[in-house]
Amino acid sequence: MKNFTLCNPTKIYFGKGQIASLSEALGNYKNILITYGKGSIKQNGIYDQVIAQLKGRIFTEFGGIEANPTYETLMQAVEIVRTKKIDFILSVGGGSVLDGTKFIAAAVNYAGDPWEILQNSVFSANHIPLKNALPFGCILTLPGTGSEMNSGSVISRKTTGDKLAFVDPVVYPKFSILDPTTTYSLPLNQTCNGIVDAFIHVIEQYLTYPVNAPLQDRLAEGILLTFIEEAPKVLQNPHDYDARANIMWCATLALNGYLSAGVPEDWTSHIIGHELTAKYGLDHAQTLAVVLPSVLRIKKQQKKAKLLQYASRVWQINDGNDDHKIEKAIIKTEEFFRSLHKKIKLSEYGIGTDAVEAVITKLHQHGFTKLGEHQDITLEVSAEILRMSL
Amino acid sequence: MKNFTLCNPTKIYFGKGQIASLSEALGNYKNILITYGKGSIKQNGIYDQVIAQLKGRIFTEFGGIEANPTYETLMQAVEIVRTKKIDFILSVGGGSVLDGTKFIAAAVNYAGDPWEILQNSVFSANHIPLKNALPFGCILTLPGTGSEMNSGSVISRKTTGDKLAFVDPVVYPKFSILDPTTTYSLPLNQTCNGIVDAFIHVIEQYLTYPVNAPLQDRLAEGILLTFIEEAPKVLQNPHDYDARANIMWCATLALNGYLSAGVPEDWTSHIIGHELTAKYGLDHAQTLAVVLPSVLRIKKQQKKAKLLQYASRVWQINDGNDDHKIEKAIIKTEEFFRSLHKKIKLSEYGIGTDAVEAVITKLHQHGFTKLGEHQDITLEVSAEILRMSL
Numbered sequence: 001m002k003n004f005t006l007c008n009p010t011k012i013y014f015g016k017g018q019i020a021s022l023s024e025a026l027g028n029y030k031n032i033l034i035t036y037g038k039g040s041i042k043q044n045g046i047y048d049q050v051i052a053q054l055k056g057r058i059f060t061e062f063g064g065i066e067a068n069p070t071y072e073t074l075m076q077a078v079e080i081v082r083t084k085k086i087d088f089i090l091s092v093g094g095g096s097v098l099d100g101t102k103f104i105a106a107a108v109n110y111a112g113d114p115w116e117i118l119q120n121s122v123f124s125a126n127h128i129p130l131k132n133a134l135p136f137g138c139i140l141t142l143p144g145t146g147s148e149m150n151s152g153s154v155i156s157r158k159t160t161g162d163k164l165a166f167v168d169p170v171v172y173p174k175f176s177i178l179d180p181t182t183t184y185s186l187p188l189n190q191t192c193n194g195i196v197d198a199f200i201h202v203i204e205q206y207l208t209y210p211v212n213a214p215l216q217d218r219l220a221e222g223i224l225l226t227f228i229e230e231a232p233k234v235l236q237n238p239h240d241y242d243a244r245a246n247i248m249w250c251a252t253l254a255l256n257g258y259l260s261a262g263v264p265e266d267w268t269s270h271i272i273g274h275e276l277t278a279k280y281g282l283d284h285a286q287t288l289a290v291v292l293p294s295v296l297r298i299k300k301q302q303k304k305a306k307l308l309q310y311a312s313r314v315w316q317i318n319d320g321n322d323d324h325k326i327e328k329a330i331i332k333t334e335e336f337f338r339s340l341h342k343k344i345k346l347s348e349y350g351i352g353t354d355a356v357e358a359v360i361t362k363l364h365q366h367g368f369t370k371l372g373e374h375q376d377i378t379l380e381v382s383a384e385i386l387r388m389s390l
Numbered sequence: 391m392k393n394f395t396l397c398n399p400t401k402i403y404f405g406k407g408q409i410a411s412l413s414e415a416l417g418n419y420k421n422i423l424i425t426y427g428k429g430s431i432k433q434n435g436i437y438d439q440v441i442a443q444l445k446g447r448i449f450t451e452f453g454g455i456e457a458n459p460t461y462e463t464l465m466q467a468v469e470i471v472r473t474k475k476i477d478f479i480l481s482v483g484g485g486s487v488l489d490g491t492k493f494i495a496a497a498v499n500y501a502g503d504p505w506e507i508l509q510n511s512v513f514s515a516n517h518i519p520l521k522n523a524l525p526f527g528c529i530l531t532l533p534g535t536g537s538e539m540n541s542g543s544v545i546s547r548k549t550t551g552d553k554l555a556f557v558d559p560v561v562y563p564k565f566s567i568l569d570p571t572t573t574y575s576l577p578l579n580q581t582c583n584g585i586v587d588a589f590i591h592v593i594e595q596y597l598t599y600p601v602n603a604p605l606q607d608r609l610a611e612g613i614l615l616t617f618i619e620e621a622p623k624v625l626q627n628p629h630d631y632d633a634r635a636n637i638m639w640c641a642t643l644a645l646n647g648y649l650s651a652g653v654p655e656d657w658t659s660h661i662i663g664h665e666l667t668a669k670y671g672l673d674h675a676q677t678l679a680v681v682l683p684s685v686l687r688i689k690k691q692q693k694k695a696k697l698l699q700y701a702s703r704v705w706q707i708n709d710g711n712d713d714h715k716i717e718k719a720i721i722k723t724e725e726f727f728r729s730l731h732k733k734i735k736l737s738e739y740g741i742g743t744d745a746v747e748a749v750i751t752k753l754h755q756h757g758f759t760k761l762g763e764h765q766d767i768t769l770e771v772s773a774e775i776l777r778m779s780l
Contacts, residue, residue, distance in 0.1 A: 001635045003405025007565075008398065014652065015393025175397075212632040214619065215640055218612030226604045242602040245391045249652070250605055258648070262404065262639070 001213045001262040010149045011175040018179045022053035025175040029088035032059040035101045037093045044185045068156040069100030078107045089136035095145025098138050102153035102171040105133040121166035133170040141182045143248040144194025146255025148176035163278035180244035192340035193285035198251035199227050200288045207306050208264040208373035216263050221313045223250045264373040268295050275359045289342035294388040296330050346390050356386045391603045391652040400539045401565040408569045412443035415565040419478035422449040425491045427483045434575045458546040459490030468497045479526035485535025488528050492543035492561040495523040511556035523560040531572045533638040534584025536645025538566035553668035570634035582730035583675035588641035589617050590678045597696050598654040598763035606653050611703045613640045654763040658685050665749045679732035684778040686720050736780050746776045
């Protein structure tokens with residue numbers, strides 16, 4: 001096992017009816033900005049439950065945060081927070097609203113252009129840690145990103161076609177309320193996207209090379225197996241409480257720091273995927289379902305030991321030679337994505353060979369010239385991954 | 391899955407050499423009380439590493455905290471903290487030193503007799519939450535209790551023969567430093583005790599009844615399987631870094647709130663075990679290894695579904711009828727305890743039938759008249775458990 005540090009202070013309120021804990025969770029904060037997305041919370045009853053909990057507090061609303069939250073939109077909220085002297089932001093929605101909220105919280109007291117938060121993130125060569133952020137909490141209505149219990153956020157910039165991430169301990173939510181019943185009314189596509197995103201979060205912390213960390217491996221396999229079992233149940237019956245609850249909790253644990261503690265990570269699929277979304281507007285999960293299988297195929301020698309473990313423990317593939325078992329496990333993974341209505345090739349989205357150069361240019365511009373657990377996914381290898389994904 | 395709340399703010403520094411992070415972890419605290427046990431830290435080099443990190447701070451030492459830390463000893467430390475205006479306590483040792491430190495931290499500003507902290511704990515009918523505690527951190531040298539990443543503590547009182555627990559969010563450690571190399575020099579008996587204690591922590595959050603929480607089940611099974619695999623390695627080679635690291639991390643996750651999130655729990659073995667230690671001075675793990683198998687046998691009908699799952703997934707027992715599989719799994723569990731040099735009957739410790747009445751009297755006195763996930767382990771059932779454990 002590798003050395004690690006781990007500290008996750010977010011308080012989780014999990015289960016049916018937990019929005020009733022909101023007033024308690026907000027404590028002494030008095031001047032709240034409610035952030036949300038397209039406004040589905042006003043149709044499905046969640047908004048009313050939230051407002052009922054805000055008695056005795058002042059609140060302002062900021063709706064319209066996009067599926068890939070943009071710097072341009074979020075800076076409008078930053079202005080409101082500054083003008084109205086907001087002391088707490090409450091994100092009501094999925095991972096995009098929450099990622100946007102994290103950026104707002106970090107930008108409010110940032111001296112300089114807040115876009116630097118992305119440019120000087122932990123992923124850049126010039127990392128500058130953040131000094132502080134406004135406190136914020138979350139009512140999660142779409143499981144997938146894991147943002148509800150981590151300190152990461154992904155922000156897009158329309159004018160430049162960038163999509164970049166930042167991770168900083170100051171942007172852990174103070175609390176996250178996870179009520180599985182709020183996910184009953186999600187469109188099928190969003191339910192599926194969330195599962196694919198979280199499934200691939202696990203893979204990216206699991207399919208690298210062995211470091212003798214058997215508990216982390218089993219936690220990863222436990223989440224993957226649970227997704228595989230529970231996903232068909234919610235497709236069959238969107239009101240299956242237990243399946244919704246299990247998927248919601250798995251998605252949270254998929255990216256709250258416990259899986260990655262002490263093991264190598266390979267975020268290649270996410271990094272290439274972000275560029276594809278920024279360039280072509282594909283959903284985040286759509287890009288991942290296309291890129292991941294190619295990453296696994298191209299790096300199958302380096303990832304061999306873990307791929308064989310994945311084949312055996314997650315897909316019960318134990319027959320045939322190693323190459324056969326690995327290929328079968330990747331095909332099973334693709335079939336799982338297909339069952340969640342994801343395409344697995346860029347050409348199915350009408351995207352052609354031009355994508356290779358376009359994405360490579362952006363990866364180069366963002367400094368992503370060495371990816372993967374061995375830092376050996378150069379731009380040439382990324383180009384190969386993209387060509388294989390066409 | 392049941393509703394739950396979860397918040398674990400302790401920062402973990404895990405791995406070889408992490409004591410070098412102590413100065414950073416202590417931040418601005420200046421006036422430190424170092425708590426420790428019998429003084430083995432002065433023989434094995436840990437004390438020197440700690441002192442090297444305390445440059446520029448004032449520190450006082452308080453050694454001699456017992457294996458079952460006592461109110462009488464700890465109140466001496468409370469007096470020192472008050473007199474010297476200590477602002478941070480650093481526990482260096484195992485779970486007993488840390489449990490004692492939690493009590494000191496909670497007692498310092500407690501208005502009234504601090505023994506009330508135990509009497510009015512969350513386990514009592516008159517629960518009074520604590521208002522605050524002095525901040526404290528930990529350098530863990532003996533994995534087992536899980537105290538390094540939870541808010542629980544068990545304290546004994548010599549004059550009355552009591553051993554009681556309290557759990558309160560104010561006593562999460564600010565940080566815990568877990569360096570597996572500090573466990574190389576542990577006596578065999580302490581290594582084994584720690585593994586048995588943590589293994590049974592998992593069982594008590596796992597072997598109840600199914601609530602459709604497959605991820606929690608798999609995390610529990612993952613920890614149990616890892617203990618079963620790694621324990622023989624440290625017995626064979628006490629300097630096996632990876633095995634020591636895996637055991638240390640498993641013991642932490644066995645009781646940091648993640649396993650119990652959303653599932654029923656049955657702490658009968660611990661509660662009866664505490665009374666046995668208080669009365670007869672047996673090691674904590676010795677009592678658990680004796681009591682647990684009887685709890686499982688007596689409650690095998692109520693625990694049937696989970697016992698069969700345990701038999702299959704943890705011990706690969708899939709043949710025979712249900713009763714046979716369950717009994718075989720319990721025997722496997724006893725054999726595992728035996729492999730860790732634990733006896734499995736009270737008579738092996740020279741304890742006879744008198745124990746039944748003595749322990750039942752204490753359980754009654756402490757209000758433990760309904761134990762288990764169904765609250766149906768009355769004093770009569772506890773007596774039956776004790777008789778079966780003779």
